Amino acid sequence: MKDKNYASFIITKIDNKENYQRLENYILNKFEYSEIIILINDSNVKDIKEYLSPISNNVLCLNLGNNIDENNSIRAGLEFSKGDIVFVIKDLSINKLEDYLDNLYESNKKGIDSSFLTSKYYRLKDKLTISLISIFLKHKLKNVYDIIFLVTRRVINAITEDNSKTTPISYIIRDIGYNYNEFECNIRDKKYYMSKQTRSVYLLLFSEASSNFAASLSLLSAIIAIVTGIYALIIYLSNKPVEGWTTTFLFLSFSFTMIFAIFSIIIRYLSVIQKELYNKPNFRVKSVSKL
Structure with missing residues (x-):
């Protein structure tokens, strides 16, 4: 039996068609009501539709022009999303993606407002960037990369009231006062690196x-x-x-x-x-x- 909650899924990057279709099948089989929001930057929507061939009739492409800041792109997706729960997915290629999504959703059912599936930055310069900034900040940053996270509607409402232009969205979510939990994902064959855009936000x-x-x-x-x-x-x-x-x-x-x-x-x-x-x-x- 499908879940009656309305769930939104924000996808920041699609690496290939098969991974997208795997996620879409999971969503349609799991939730009675859902929407998928794909964040794009000056891409041809017609080409994307032909490439993905979506089954769902509720898939939106949010064109953010030449914006390349992942944090602000996610902000846009959150503000355009509907429903009580919203998933943000940065990597569709991880194994057992469906199981991780289920774990985050089960945490939400237990009253957790935000749940994160995390990894770490492994390059030395990424670690040094975070450590250096943490020395001078009131709120210490952690060496954490959020692969997937789930937030509730009241968390999103709190985010929209935050005027910060530079603080990463994941740290805003952790700092607004609602309860959250984290699951560390140990992926041996994959390591995440800080992008130039993310590093500019940190700087x-x-x-x-x-x-x-x-x-x-x-x-x-x-x-x-x-x-x-x-x-x-x-x-x-x-x-x-x-x-x-x-x-x-x-x-x-x-x-x-x-x-x-x-x-x-x-x-x-x-x-x-x-x-x-x-x-x-x-x-x-x-x-x-x-x-």
């Missing part, structure tokens, strides 16, 4: 964190510059300079003043970037087509 996140760090250093530099300048002036006016100390403190005073000026410029530059990011829409939908 923007790092720029937000580093602005506070730069502000603290600039304030410290200003205080040290003032103290050293006053101390050097007192020594000079007393006509009893200690050999070498006057020159040293004057040099330090000048150096820290320059550092202060440099950090001021950095903070001003970062604030402009952050303002532009804040005013930028999360996503733009070019067209919505039904296959």
Whole structure:
């Protein structure tokens, strides 16, 4: 007997026709009411329809134009989705995909609002990126790649109220306060790597964190510059300079003043970037087509 819940499935990438058809058969056999949302970027919808030959009569293609940011693409899919539960699938090629989807759905039936099937980033530069950013962030990031995740409608409603332009969507979901769980997927023959687009999102996140760090250093530099300048002036006016100390403190005073000026410029530059990011829409939908 089919489940009566309305379920939406958001697919970020289709690697081949067979994997898509396998998922579609699972959806049609599992749920009485469902929809599939395929996220595309300036692709020909007619070609996609001919290639996939979908069986379901409720398949949508969300054309996001030249947007290549996976996080914002997923945001668009979530906001266009319907139903009480929404699955987001980033990789259709994993073995036992249907079993993993069942596990996430069973967690939802037990009252869990968000469930994640996760793996890890394995490249050293990916690990270093996450570790470096976590040093300066209030909320620590984990070395986690979400292969599949499920969210409820109230989680999606909370996401739409979040104004963050750079925080990855999976971290927003984990941080909004609803209960969630994770299942780690140990795939020996597959390793996930951070894309250039994802890394750029993390670097923007790092720029937000580093602005506070730069502000603290600039304030410290200003205080040290003032103290050293006053101390050097007192020594000079007393006509009893200690050999070498006057020159040293004057040099330090000048150096820290320059550092202060440099950090001021950095903070001003970062604030402009952050303002532009804040005013930028999360996503733009070019067209919505039904296959």
